Amino acid sequence: MAIRNIRELGDEILRKNCREVKEVTPRIRELIQDMYETMYEAQGVGLAAPQVGILKRIVVIDVDGEHPYTMINPRILESRDTQTGSEGCLSVPGKAGIVTRPNYVKAEAWNENMERYEVEGEGLLARAICHELDHLDGVMYVDKVEGELYDVGAAEDDEE
Secondary structure (H helix, E strand, O other), rough: OOOOOOOOOOOOOHHHHOOOOOOOHHHHHHHHHHHHHHHHHOOOOOHHHHHOOOOOEEEEEOOOOOOOOOEEEEEEEEEEEEEEEEEEEEOOOOOOEEEEEEEEEEEEEEOOOOOOOEEEEEOOOHHHHHHHHOOOOOOOOOOEEEEEEEEEOOOOOHOO
16 A cells, blocks of 8 residues: 555646546555545545546545545435535645535445445535545536635634
8 A cells, every 4th residue: 555646736637537447456456545545644535536646437535534435436326405615625735615515415336346335425425425526527626616715724814
């Protein structure tokens, strides 16, 4: 396992569509483990393969430190309601912006054993699923920001 370099806004790989995974090979398993290690090291809650330079439809998500999701070839089946809140991205370090996303999402994906499963999420999990799946189609949260990006911590600094 290894920490991989996270690609940042401006890197053209982040704007490309990812390819479906046909089978989980030892290299794919290693990629998934590296993605978890990289995400945890960067203190993120999700990471998509293009963020580490790999154009495969794979994301890892762990919003609570207890329920990690490996999502291969994921897609959203259902969404409803909305939430508007601050969102950031490991590929846009030090910045955040206000984004409206569904408050409930039901998605399907395949795990590292290529077994299909469904996940339902609300709040932060729904936001993370939508955010990471966007990465697989070359879409970044900055494309959806309402208003301007701001420096993380700027709001707290203004109050002191």
